[in-house]
Amino acid sequence: MFQVRIHGRGGQGVVTAAEMLSIAAFLEGRHAQAFPSFGSERTGAPVVAFCRIDDREIRLREPVLEPDALIIQDPTLLHQVDVFGGLAREGYVLINTSRTFDALGVGDFARTLRADRLCTVPATELALKHVGRPLPNAALLGGFAAVSGRVSLEAVAAAIRDKFKGEVAEGNVAAASAAYAHVRSDMREASHAQAD
Amino acid sequence: MLKQTEGSRAVAEAVALCRPEVICAYPISPQTHIVEALGGMVKSGALTRCEFINVESEFAAMSVAIGASAAGARAYTATASQGLLFMAEAVFNASGLGLPIVMTVANRAIGAPINIWNDHTDAMSQRDCGWIQLFAETNQEALDLHIQAFRLGEELSLPVMVCMDGFILTHAYERVDVPTQEQVDAYLPPFDPRQILDPSEPVTIGAMVGPEAFMEVRYLAHAKQMRALELIPAWAEEFRRAFGRETGGLLHTYRTEDAETVVVALGSVLGTIKDTVDELRRDDVKIGVLGITCFRPWPHAAVRAALAQAKRVVVIEKSLAVGLGGIVSSNVRTSFTGSPDAVHPIIAGLGGRSITRASLARVFGAAIGGNLEPLTFLDLDRSLVERALAREREQRRSGPIAEGMLRDLGVVAARIE
Numbered sequence: 001m002f003q004v005r006i007h008g009r010g011g012q013g014v015v016t017a018a019e020m021l022s023i024a025a026f027l028e029g030r031h032a033q034a035f036p037s038f039g040s041e042r043t044g045a046p047v048v049a050f051c052r053i054d055d056r057e058i059r060l061r062e063p064v065l066e067p068d069a070l071i072i073q074d075p076t077l078l079h080q081v082d083v084f085g086g087l088a089r090e091g092y093v094l095i096n097t098s099r100t101f102d103a104l105g106v107g108d109f110a111r112t113l114r115a116d117r118l119c120t121v122p123a124t125e126l127a128l129k130h131v132g133r134p135l136p137n138a139a140l141l142g143g144f145a146a147v148s149g150r151v152s153l154e155a156v157a158a159a160i161r162d163k164f165k166g167e168v169a170e171g172n173v174a175a176a177s178a179a180y181a182h183v184r185s186d187m188r189e190a191s192h193a194q195a196d
Numbered sequence: 197m198l199k200q201t202e203g204s205r206a207v208a209e210a211v212a213l214c215r216p217e218v219i220c221a222y223p224i225s226p227q228t229h230i231v232e233a234l235g236g237m238v239k240s241g242a243l244t245r246c247e248f249i250n251v252e253s254e255f256a257a258m259s260v261a262i263g264a265s266a267a268g269a270r271a272y273t274a275t276a277s278q279g280l281l282f283m284a285e286a287v288f289n290a291s292g293l294g295l296p297i298v299m300t301v302a303n304r305a306i307g308a309p310i311n312i313w314n315d316h317t318d319a320m321s322q323r324d325c326g327w328i329q330l331f332a333e334t335n336q337e338a339l340d341l342h343i344q345a346f347r348l349g350e351e352l353s354l355p356v357m358v359c360m361d362g363f364i365l366t367h368a369y370e371r372v373d374v375p376t377q378e379q380v381d382a383y384l385p386p387f388d389p390r391q392i393l394d395p396s397e398p399v400t401i402g403a404m405v406g407p408e409a410f411m412e413v414r415y416l417a418h419a420k421q422m423r424a425l426e427l428i429p430a431w432a433e434e435f436r437r438a439f440g441r442e443t444g445g446l447l448h449t450y451r452t453e454d455a456e457t458v459v460v461a462l463g464s465v466l467g468t469i470k471d472t473v474d475e476l477r478r479d480d481v482k483i484g485v486l487g488i489t490c491f492r493p494w495p496h497a498a499v500r501a502a503l504a505q506a507k508r509v510v511v512i513e514k515s516l517a518v519g520l521g522g523i524v525s526s527n528v529r530t531s532f533t534g535s536p537d538a539v540h541p542i543i544a545g546l547g548g549r550s551i552t553r554a555s556l557a558r559v560f561g562a563a564i565g566g567n568l569e570p571l572t573f574l575d576l577d578r579s580l581v582e583r584a585l586a587r588e589r590e591q592r593r594s595g596p597i598a599e600g601m602l603r604d605l606g607v608v609a610a611r612i613e
Contacts, residue, residue, distance in 0.1 A: 018369075019202070019369045022200055022369045022370070023200045023369070026198075026200035026371060027200075031370075031371060032200060032369070032370070032371070033368060033369065033370045034368065034369040034370075035363075035364070035367060035368040035369070036363075036367055058370070058467075059466075059467030059468070059470050059471055060467060060468055060471050060553070061364055061464050061465065061467050061468045061551075062468055062550055062551065062552040062553060063550050065552065
């Protein structure tokens with residue numbers, strides 16, 4: 001079972017992101033379960049949502065306590081909420097930012113994890129460019145597809161089109177595709193740097 | 197058709213496939229998405245021959261459902277928590293009058309303190325109201341139980357409550373198989389009421405009954421529920437043949453064949469319990485699970501048979517009978533042939549507290565080791581309780597307990613002195 005925890009703030013589409021990820025996994029024939037951390041969510045308040053992906057029926061209903069991947073939609077949460085709690089050492093971390101892990105003040109922690117599984121993507125900027133609104137969720141799923149390979153970009157696009165229609169859907173698909181390309185390019189540079 | 201969708205949406209689609217004729221709606225979280233979706237279907241024309249009635253309260257919702265059902269319409273509503281309490285008088289009337297309304301209860305805690313999260317206190321508060329109560333373990337089961345509920349209720353002329361865990365199921369996206377209209381039509385015949393308000397053949401539904409026959413009317417209500425104990429397994433089997441899924445029935449057992457310890461529970465927590473039991477089984481612990489799908493009527497004989505081999509029974513229950521302990525465990529004791537002391541009530545998950553594998557494994561281990569108190573509160577924060585009690589000892593005007601605890605936890609700003 002592969003477990004994803006998404007952190008963000010009310011209004012950033014955190015719950016929708018988990019739901020779309022589950023749809024993407026479902027479209028690829030997997031079992032998936034998405035659910036929010038249930039609260040009286042307010043705009044701007046910290047929000048968590050979860051997605052589990054497996055090849056068999058998922059029965060577990062506890063929150064994701066030991067994530068295999070973290071998607072952090074809002075880097076201001078890094079020093080406010082225990083976002084890294086329970087993260088597997090082999091886990092993936094994707095942060096919505098154009099800054100580095102060091103600049104965000106989590107460089108030391110990041111160095112305890114696998115470098116090829118950490119990445120950043122300026123998802124809010126990509127959303128503003130392609131959707132016209134600062135909603136980073138769909139773009140981050142494109143980035144997640146790139147860094148983890150757990151779902152394809154095509155499935156993410158289909159999930160976005162399942163949730164949204166028309167221009168909004170296409171804008172989000174474009175943002176997800178741009179984020180995918182961004183992460184892929186960063187990963188290529190990193191592997192070349194390593195090879196050098 | 198297989199779909200990845202929200203539990204509420206799945207239930208709304210199931211209800212629509214049952215061709216309801218009147219849907220009464222009053223919003224309360226976490227059931228709101230269900231009636232919202234149904235309202236959308238009526239408005240768009242996807243659900244025809246159905247009147248969607250926005251009412252002014254839950255009391256009105258049940259009252260309109262009663263009127264609609266008495267007039268011969270297939271009636272549906274949904275509620276939760278305080279909403280169920282607010283309609284309580286009408287809930288008793290619906291069953292007392294024998295009107296086969298189907299209602300989803302998206303289980304949620306009851307205040308005070310105000311809390312919007314999941315537990316079973318709402319449904320348990322109405323356990324003796326005369327409705328059939330079915331509890332869903334998954335969204336697939338929630339979907340399927342609604343289809344069975346209309347058939348069961350209409351055959352017996354009794355209302356049916358389909359309980360599904362609020363948020364945990366209603367707001368979860370998971371895979372569901374939504375049947376076709378043809379499949380549902382073949383399983384669920386049109387509503388043929390046993391009683392109907394018809395001006396050409398006047399009857400009174402709701403006549404006043406004195407001591408001469410009140411007991412007899414109540415007896416029949418009980419006898420009908422006992423008949424449900426025969427119909428429910430038979431129709432679950434018919435459902436399996438028609439839809440290819442094992443859903444419903446009175447109860448489900450899991451790895452109980454040689455189990456010395458059997459864990460009993462209702463609803464979605466059964467999934468987490470099964471995963472925990474699988475882990476314990478790998479260490480050769482003889483433990484199994486008994487999931488109760490039908491809580492009312494209480495499936496006495498089936499529970500007795502399922503627990504016949506058990507040395508001890510651990511009941512995970514999401515409600516608290518204040519001053520007694522467990523409600524489900526009290527029912528289980530009536531059906532367990534072993535010592536009542538071997539039935540261990542574990543109050544868990546109140547007000548949305550997460551029930552984790554780690555905590556379950558710990559409490560199952562304690563039960564097997566004989567280390568449980570007569571009543572256990574899973575993951576109770578004792579220090580928080582002690583601080584509140586200390587305040588009460590120290591000063592007469594110790595203040596509201598809830599606010600004091602939140603302040604101890606640092607959840608609300610400290611008092612400005």
